[in-house]
Amino acid sequence: MSLADLQRSFCDALRSPNAPPDALLDELLEDGLALQRFNVYRNNFIVLNGDALAEMYPVIKRLIGDSAFRILATAYVREYPPMERALLVYGKDFPNFLASIPELSELHYLQDVARLEYAWTVAYHAEDVDRLEEHQITELPAEKFELLRLRPHPSMCLLHSEYPVYRIWEANQSEDPEEVISLDDGPSHVVIIRPGTRVETREASIGAFTLFQRLGSGETIGDAYNAAIQIEPAFNLELFFSQHLFDGTFCSL
Amino acid sequence: MQEAISTHGSVSAPVPSRAGAGLKSQHYQSIIDQQPDVGWFEVHPENYMGKGGPPLRYLERIRRDYPLSLHSVGTSLGSYLPLDQNHLKKLKQLVDRFEPGLVSEHLSWSHGYEWYTHDLIPLIYTEETLQLVVDHIDQVQETLQRQILIENPSSYLQFKKSEIAEQVFYVEAAKRSGAGLLLDINNVFVSCSNHGWSIDEYLGAVPAGLVGEIHLAGHSIQELEGQSLRIDDHGSTVCPEVWKLYRHYIDAKGTAPTLIEWDSNIPQFAELYREVRFAEVYLQRARECIRDVIS
Known part of the structure; x- marks a missing residue:
């Protein structure tokens, strides 16, 4: 040979x-x-x-x-x-x-839990970028804000499942989960992101989820917001940004 | 060897002839908090080939306080296939970023197709594979613009076609390529036991002047139909026989940076640190020994 x-x-x-x-x-x-x-x-x-x-x-x-x-x-x-x-x-x-x-x-939920776990590790090793800073927005004329194209952190992964996979994943972070979760507990929209050193796994409303999807594909804040309120009329952009605009969710301009 | 070092670029933080430890992610925080008296740390560069994230940040932090060695497991020097240029490029980026005092790779192969075994498979020791390995070491050294060390493998089987003794192949590969040697004394013990080779002959063939680093680790024993096979699993303390070989070696041939490897069943840092301190004491005694001989 x-x-x-x-x-x-x-x-x-x-x-x-x-x-x-x-x-x-x-x-x-x-x-x-x-x-x-x-x-x-x-x-x-x-x-x-x-x-x-x-x-x-x-x-x-x-x-x-x-x-x-x-x-x-x-x-x-x-x-x-x-x-x-x-x-x-x-x-x-x-x-x-x-x-x-x-x-x-x-057992379709298993595949979705596996997707969540894979996204977690990919986020852990994702590129490091500078975050959006407050002065970058305050320096901007107010009317320009909705024309901005915000880039979500490169570690971000959006995962939609017909099953409550976020709760399943969270309950199984400990050795002996006690919580009983029914597969009929409804769909989940999960955001996996690592803005600093820790990977964060969050459940998002469908409006926030849509906003992330649209911003991620390069749309302006205005267009992304319109899509979000169509799917979730009560979606509150001001509240959303007060939590996430400067917490590392978005990249520097 | 001297010439190889001077022509292969500068080394900004030399790894001292002290005891070092394999850096594990489980220990990042204890090391940063406690600043233990460890001579240097070593990592597998493949574990830092992500785009970003905590591992690279921790390594940067620890590199500020300690010299570093990169011990690659992914080059596959002995494969008939060409070296993976993408992997080499990533290795070069890590060398540029972390400026390690030492860079090393194994004398083995790990892929026969495009996929990768993630295990270190022994070579057939022939003139053909020797030339192949030397060419591959040349390419790595050329890309990294520095000398690398090559490590003797641990193995569980031999190929019929081998016609050169492992230790002769190992030393010759270094001499022809200008590489140095990483002498893994646990691997010498494991392979000699598994194949019935003479440890004295093996170590006797290794020129101390080429040895730039020593590895020590624990291994386990698996019984195969009444015969013991030693398995190099890096999952326990260094065994007494290997400590003895190590002490004899450094007393007789001189000291070199010495690493304690512990890669499975990873203990608390304190236990790994204890092994590092043992090696440090032996290194110190060996230096005193040599001083006594000289005076």
Whole structure:
């Protein structure tokens, strides 16, 4: 076997649920334990990457249990091996992978909780930017305000679910959640953002959620506000800005 | 070696011949609050390749008070595939930003396709792979504009086609590329035990003048059909045999910056610190030893 063939064959066998082929075993120095020695690497591959996935998805692990999570993680690592040199955000395809498992495909909320967890870690490692400062707005003529295009912090992720995923996620931040949450408790609009050093996960009203969506796609404050009050007539822009205009939610102009 | 250092750019905060610790995120706050007497810290640059966020801020804060070493796990020096230029670029950015005193990488490979194993797989020790590794080290040193150290691996299997002893391959790769050596004494112990190699022959082949750093770590033992396989999991204290090898090595060959690695079952900082202090005491004794010999 050439070096390239050997390295490819080794990788194929690491990833495979089956025993390594004889052609590969023939390349290993045999002392009666060659297969077991190879299996140390196969096991490491599954465990090291499975641990990275478990770090990304602690709530999913709690919801489905350790042993079920381990089985799913093994299948996931084999199907979606890491493409990046850094394992910081390994597991991008895990929400869709969960949806593809027949036993779980009815549990749509699981995929949404997984999306929330993924967004949390992406936000944690997102770019750092200067925040919008008060003087940048006060220096502006008042009539220009609604023509502004505010940029939300690059860590921001907006997540809409038909299920109360924010409450599910929040209740499962502790080891023994006591809260009983019904899946019929309604949809949630979740904002995940890291304006400073801490990732914040907030539930937003549908008006605020729409405003963020529109501002994020580059609309002016005026246009974004119009969209927000159409969907939530009681949406109060003044109250919203009093909380979020200068708390790091938005980038410097 | 001297020439390699002077031609590969400046090093702004040298890592001293003292004991250092692998920096773990669990310990950021204790280190900032307590300012422990640790000679230096080492990190895997791959853990700081995010665009921003707390890890980079913590590292910046800790770098202000301590010299730093970058110990890469993602270059895959021994793959038949070309080096990942994007990874190299990110590594270079971190070197420029944090100005580490040492940069190192493993003598191993980790990808046979576009995906990545995240484990360090042993090489086939032939002239062909030696040339490949030397070319890859050259490229890394060229990109980073500095010398790197290469680390001897721990391993659980050997390839039939290997025709060069690991220690000979390891030293030769450094000599041909102008790299230095990161001597992992726990890995020497683990690999020699797993393959029945002689520890004395292994360490005897390593020229002390090339050793720029030493690693120490704990390992575990797995029983395979009556035979013990030592697993390099960095999940416990350094074992007595490895401490003994380390003391003999530095007493006889001289000291080098020494790192305690602890990457799984991560303890409270105090326990890691205790291991660092042991290494520090041994380093001090070795220096006194050498002073006695000279006087």
